[in-house]
Amino acid sequence: MAAAIIEASKKHPKPDQVFSYGTAGFRMKAFLLDSVVFRVGLLAALRSQRQGGRTIGLMITASHNVPEDNGVKLVDPMGEMLDERWEAHAATLANASSDEDLVAKYEGLITELKINTSVQANVIFAKDTRESGPALVAALTDALNAVGANFTDYGLLTTPQLHYLVRCINTQNLPDTKPYGEPTEEGYYTKIAAAYRKLMQGKPRQGQVTVDCANGVGAPKLKALAEAIGKDIFDVKVINDAIDVPSKLNSQCGADFVKTQQRLPPASQASALARCASLDGDADRIVYYFCDSDGSFHLLDGDKIATLAASFIADLVKAAGLADLRIGVVQTAYANGSSTAYITKTLGLPVVCTPTGVKHLHHAATKFDCGVYFEANGHGTVTFSLAAHSAIASHSPESPAQATALENLRALVDLINETVGDALSDLLLVEVILAHKGWGPKEWNSTYTDLPNRLVRVEVKDRSVFKATDAERRLLEPTGVQEKIDSLVGKYKQGRSFARASGTEDAVRVYSEAGERAEADELARGVADIVA
Ligand code: NG1
Ligand code: ZN
Known part of the structure; x- marks a missing residue:
């Protein structure tokens, strides 16, 4: 094993650079990443072995960053982000000074973490649309081959799709856990589309939603999702879908552009009061916006999505006869003060504030039965505790109204990708809630006014x-x-x-x-x- 790692590592020399696993994994100019991805591949295999051979995910993306950047991050067995304690191990391998030092550090981790290397490692991976992706995948497979890991290359995926797949694979054939879904890209669309169709049954058509896909991987994936749902109930216009022009990624478009510039992406030609949304480069963030009849721009950011989702879920849970479930919202210090006041005073729900970084929000959200979390920039989802899952699955309704609410709640659980913030699933979540409330973006926006x-x-x-x-x-x-x-x-x-x-x-x-x-x-x- 040591000889194989040294041999393979020679092809991926480390540049003179100190690397650290930040809030979004390793992320930097792509030309610096070859050795990092190789070494993260080694760690992914170790992580899988430490987890008894459960499948670990690895995503190659730099999200909303410029096209020249890239990055790599690991996904733990239930689709959550890598255990924080392992971030240091990732840095240890990434910073090993030579091929021999890398093997020494790798063997050091095996001893320190008591890893049984006779366990078969299983890793799956995917990438976004960046030009540097394929070469980084080659570095990764060199590492996985060197240590004899089983792996599957899922090609192009959004980050949340990879999280979904990891959870699906690891919840197959478990005695007391329901599989999360079919572990294929197709299975992702089928699950979400069925839930969406169920929730939209009998609801009036809401008109077209225009979605700016940041010229990234979200574009083909949203089109595939729309195909699975059907045009009759999902009228979406996809803009900024030029994934064959790498320089256009996140340029003058995307969720980060709209949130920081507080204006329309130039390619948008939406008419007044039309619903618009922007995804980021790997489709884990989404923000909504619209232009008023006087042309003024209004952003409906992660805070507005969180408040919309929390109010809808709280009502639905009550209507289903499950008022005992504890619902809460998790925000960061960047949440607008008006949104926090609206959640606590108008919705009457608890708010927890955590440090920046989705892993912190996600962790805090899992302390509630239904935890709604969003960063103001549009990264977020809803988590359900085991108790919530089983109450929602087993509750017997006491009236026809309760039965309807319960069916909708079950579909909502399927619609939401609870492993991580997912722009495609969040898009449908917002569309469903607006349809149920009979709201356009203006009514949604008027729930509270952001403080400047x-x-x-x-x-x-x-x-x-x-x-x-x-x-x-x-x-x-x-x-x-x-x-x-x-x-x-x-x-x-x-x-x-x-x-x-x-x-x-x-x-x-x-x-x-x-x-x-x-x-x-x-x-x-x-x-x-x-x-x-
Ligand atoms: P930093 O650079 O730590 O502020 C930014 C975003 C985070 C999060 C991370 C990871 C703001 C103010 N900060 O973090 O919300 O998305 O990037 O991508 O938007
Ligand atoms: Zn992203």
Whole structure:
């Protein structure tokens, strides 16, 4: 084994670079990633062996980043993100200084983690549409072959589709667990399409939804999903679907563009009050938006999706006679203060705030029976506890109304990809809820009004000196900085602001909100000056 790894590793030399497994795995300029992907492949096999041969997923994508970037991340057996404790092991292998050192570190992990290497490792993987994808897949298969892992290449997939497949594979043939679904791409469409058709039964047609697919993998996959659902009940217009022009990926389009620029992607020609949505490059994020009759742009971001989903699920659960299920919403500090107030005061549901990064939100959401989580940027889903799954599956309705609500709730569970935020599943979730409520985007938007807010990126000499606490809402270090921020925030009506080191870029981010637009801007500038 050692000789095989050394031989294969020679083809994938490590550049002079320090790598770290960040909030979204390893992500950087693609030309730096060859050795990283090779070594993550080794780790995927070890992870599978440590898990008794259960299948581990590996996704090659850099999401909303520029086309020249790429990245790699691992998916754990139930479709969740890699166990946080293993992120350090990924970095250990990625940073081994030579082929021999790599083998030493690899063997060190086997000893430290008590891994039985006679267990057959199983790995599945997929990639997004980036030009650098195929070469990185070659590095990966070199690693998997060197250690004798079984693997399946699923080709092009969205990130959430890979998460779905991992969970399907690992829940097949289990004595006391229902399989999550058919472990094929086709099975993904079939499951979601059937749930959507069920939920839309008898509902009035809502008109066309225009979806900007960021010129990424979401485009062909959304078309396949639409095909599976049928045009009669899903009228979607796909724009920005040029996946054969790699330079167009995420350029002037996509969820990140719309959220940060707060304007339409230029290719959009949607008419007034028409529903529009944008996905990101690997289709795990979605934001909605529309233009009013006066031409003004309105963003319906992750907070608006979370509040819509939470209100619908809370009503449905009650109507189904399952009021005992605990429903909660998980947000980060970037959630608009108005959304938090709406959830607690109007919907009467608990809100938990976690640090940035979906793994934190996901983890907190699983503490509820039905946990709705979204980052403001549109990454999120709903999780259901084992107790919720079994209550929903086994409850006997006491009236025809309860029976209908229960059937809808069962279909909703199938519609949602609870392994991870999934733009395609979230798109259908929003479409279903709007149809049930009889709302257009304007009615949805009017549930609450966002406080004016500003997000700025501040270049600093060393972002590692910024140490945050309280779900990143307060700075512990550098000393004295938080006091200055507090005293500035105190001067603004409905003012709130925080600064934290980015987990994905070499910068500090400052977020502010206040009662008026000009004040939110001024507060952001003031806090940026304090941290700069
Ligand atoms: P950082 O760079 O740590 O702020 C950004 C996003 C996160 C999350 C990660 C991973 C904001 C403010 N931050 O994190 O929400 O999506 O990237 O992609 O949007
Ligand atoms: Zn993404």
